[in-house]
Amino acid sequence: MVMGLIDLKNVTYTYPLADEPSIKDFTYSFEQGKFYAILGANESGKTTLCNIIRGFIPDFFQGELTGEVLFNQEPLSHYTLSELAPYMGYVFQNPFNQITGARDNVFEEIAYGLENLGVAKGDIEKQVKDIMEMTNIMSLADKNPFELSGGQQQRVAFASILALSPDIFIIDEPTSQLDPQESERIFDIIHQLKNAGKTIILVEHKIELISEYADEVLVLEEGRLICSGKKHDVLSDISLKERQIDLPETTLLADALRKAGYNIPEKLITKEEMKAALMAHIKGVSQ
Amino acid sequence: MSLIEFNDVSFSYPNGFLAVDQVSFTIESGENVAIVGQNGAGKTTTVKMINGLIKPTSGKVYVNGKDTADYTTATLSREAGYVFQNPDDQIFHNTVRKEIEYGPRMLGFDEEKVQDLTQQAAHLARVEDYLEENPYNLPLSVRKFVTIASVLAMDTEILIFDEPTAGQDVAGLETLQHLLQQLQAMGKTAITITHDMDFVKTNFKKIFVMANKKLLRQVSPKALFQDRQLLEQAMLTQPFIMQLAEEIGLEDDILTIEDFVHAFSKNY
Incomplete structure (x- = not known):
C-alpha cells in the first residue's frame, strides 16, 4: 500500500452507547494535493469519517475506535487537537458550530484564528481582507456574525478556516445553504486551494460540481466504503443510482440514451464530455 | 379575497437596512409556490411577514383577510406555519415526539387531536422511527424533517418551508417531493424557498423570482428557464x-x- 498523507487502515468506530459502528472496516490512503469528495446518503458515516481524520474522534466524541489512523505515517493519536490545528482546517456542516461568538463583528471573527496562531497584527489585517474578498463577504465586515443569514454565516465560517491556511481542508457540506452562484464560488476557491497544493476532503451533495472539480470520489453506505477511485470510474457507475446515490445528469442521460439505442462512450460524467460525444454523433449522422 | 395578499410591502430593519422593497403579490388557497433568488434577495424576510414574525414597515399584508399589522404573531401562526431555515433555531425539546406535540398542544387542541396530528405529521415528514430520540442526536438533515413535522402538526392552512432542500440526500428530496404532493392533495397552501433548480423544475408550476429585495416575476418553470434576462437578473442558472x-x-x-x-x- 502506498503511504499517503493520511492513511486509514481497517478503521471501525462506534459512538458511545450506539449499537452499531458508524464506520466499518474503512481503509483508504489520502494523498497530498488531491481533492477527495465523499458521497453517501445522510447517516452513511460521512461526517463521522471527517471527525476521525481531524482527530475529534476519539478525542472529543470518545466511543470505540479500532484500526489505524496515520498522519504523515505517524499515529494521529500522537498529536493533540491543537497541534493538528495548523495542519488541518475543518469547516463544519452547521456554521453555527464554527462561529466562535468571541468577537462581535465578521472581520474580527475571521481574524480570531490568526490571532490565536500568533500572526503579527499588520499581517492579519491584510490576510483577512484578502480572504473576505475571495469569499465575497467584504460587505459584511462590520456585522455581528450571529445576525447573518444562513448562507452568509456559511461563507464566514469557510473564510475563517481559509484564513488559517492549513495544508489539509476537511469541509463538510460548505454550500448547503448557498445559492448556485455562491456554491460555484466556493468550489472555485476549493479548486484554487487544490492548485496551491492543498489536500481537500469534501462532503457535498452537489454532484455536478464534484464531477467537475474532484480527483477521487469515495462512496459510503451504512458506514462502509462501497466504491472509491477516480471520479470518472465512480461517477459513471449507473448501479449506484439504485443505492440512492446522486449521480451526474450526464451519467443518467448516458444511461437513458443507451437504453434508447444510442452508442454513447463509457465514463462520461461532465456536461462538456457529454456535449462532445453528442456533437460527434450528430456529425456522424449528418455526413 | 386571496388567501395571502401583499400590497406594496416594504420592510426595513431598525438600523435602516432595507430588506424587502415594494413587493406585491397574491397567493390563492391551495397553491404550491416556490420562491427563488440569490442569498440576500429578500426571500426569508418576505415569508416571515406572512406569519407575522415581522410586520411590514410600509404597505399591507393580508392573510386570510386579516391585516397582519392588527394581529399578534401568536394569532397569525394559527394561519401560517413557518419552518425555519436552520432547524436549531426551532428545536427545544428532548424528544422528537415532544417537539412535534408542542405546537398542537399550545394551540389548545384536545389530547386525542394532538396525538392524531403528531402521528400524521411524523408520518408525512417520515420521522416516525425517531419519535423517542433526542433531536440533537439526529443528523442536521433529519432535524430539518423534525422541524417540518412540528410545524405540520399545527394543522395550519399555510405552510412555509425555508430552504428545506439544503443538505438533503436523494431520499430526503423524495420525502420533500412526496410531502408537497400530499399537502396539495389536502388542499393546503405551500410556499417553499429553495436554491435547488432541479427540485424547482419538477415540483412547482408557479415560481416567484426575487432579486435585490424585489419580486421580479411570477412564472412557470419553462418560462423562467427560457428567459435568459430574468435568469441573469436573479443570478440563477x-x-x-x-x-x-x-x-x-x-x-x-x-x-x-x-x-x-x-x-x-x-x-x-
Missing part, C-alpha cells in the same frame, strides 16, 4: 439538461432527461 439541449441545438424547452432523449431521437 438553467438546469443542466436544458443547457446541454441548447448547446447542441435542440429545442429550448427541455426540462427532463425523457424530454431530452425524445427530442434527440426525433432529430438524430
Whole structure:
C-alpha cells in the first residue's frame, strides 16, 4: 500500500452507547494535493469519517475506535487537537458550530484564528481582507456574525478556516445553504486551494460540481466504503443510482440514451464530455 | 379575497437596512409556490411577514383577510406555519415526539387531536422511527424533517418551508417531493424557498423570482428557464439538461432527461 498523507487502515468506530459502528472496516490512503469528495446518503458515516481524520474522534466524541489512523505515517493519536490545528482546517456542516461568538463583528471573527496562531497584527489585517474578498463577504465586515443569514454565516465560517491556511481542508457540506452562484464560488476557491497544493476532503451533495472539480470520489453506505477511485470510474457507475446515490445528469442521460439505442462512450460524467460525444454523433449522422 | 395578499410591502430593519422593497403579490388557497433568488434577495424576510414574525414597515399584508399589522404573531401562526431555515433555531425539546406535540398542544387542541396530528405529521415528514430520540442526536438533515413535522402538526392552512432542500440526500428530496404532493392533495397552501433548480423544475408550476429585495416575476418553470434576462437578473442558472439541449441545438424547452432523449431521437 502506498503511504499517503493520511492513511486509514481497517478503521471501525462506534459512538458511545450506539449499537452499531458508524464506520466499518474503512481503509483508504489520502494523498497530498488531491481533492477527495465523499458521497453517501445522510447517516452513511460521512461526517463521522471527517471527525476521525481531524482527530475529534476519539478525542472529543470518545466511543470505540479500532484500526489505524496515520498522519504523515505517524499515529494521529500522537498529536493533540491543537497541534493538528495548523495542519488541518475543518469547516463544519452547521456554521453555527464554527462561529466562535468571541468577537462581535465578521472581520474580527475571521481574524480570531490568526490571532490565536500568533500572526503579527499588520499581517492579519491584510490576510483577512484578502480572504473576505475571495469569499465575497467584504460587505459584511462590520456585522455581528450571529445576525447573518444562513448562507452568509456559511461563507464566514469557510473564510475563517481559509484564513488559517492549513495544508489539509476537511469541509463538510460548505454550500448547503448557498445559492448556485455562491456554491460555484466556493468550489472555485476549493479548486484554487487544490492548485496551491492543498489536500481537500469534501462532503457535498452537489454532484455536478464534484464531477467537475474532484480527483477521487469515495462512496459510503451504512458506514462502509462501497466504491472509491477516480471520479470518472465512480461517477459513471449507473448501479449506484439504485443505492440512492446522486449521480451526474450526464451519467443518467448516458444511461437513458443507451437504453434508447444510442452508442454513447463509457465514463462520461461532465456536461462538456457529454456535449462532445453528442456533437460527434450528430456529425456522424449528418455526413 | 386571496388567501395571502401583499400590497406594496416594504420592510426595513431598525438600523435602516432595507430588506424587502415594494413587493406585491397574491397567493390563492391551495397553491404550491416556490420562491427563488440569490442569498440576500429578500426571500426569508418576505415569508416571515406572512406569519407575522415581522410586520411590514410600509404597505399591507393580508392573510386570510386579516391585516397582519392588527394581529399578534401568536394569532397569525394559527394561519401560517413557518419552518425555519436552520432547524436549531426551532428545536427545544428532548424528544422528537415532544417537539412535534408542542405546537398542537399550545394551540389548545384536545389530547386525542394532538396525538392524531403528531402521528400524521411524523408520518408525512417520515420521522416516525425517531419519535423517542433526542433531536440533537439526529443528523442536521433529519432535524430539518423534525422541524417540518412540528410545524405540520399545527394543522395550519399555510405552510412555509425555508430552504428545506439544503443538505438533503436523494431520499430526503423524495420525502420533500412526496410531502408537497400530499399537502396539495389536502388542499393546503405551500410556499417553499429553495436554491435547488432541479427540485424547482419538477415540483412547482408557479415560481416567484426575487432579486435585490424585489419580486421580479411570477412564472412557470419553462418560462423562467427560457428567459435568459430574468435568469441573469436573479443570478440563477438553467438546469443542466436544458443547457446541454441548447448547446447542441435542440429545442429550448427541455426540462427532463425523457424530454431530452425524445427530442434527440426525433432529430438524430
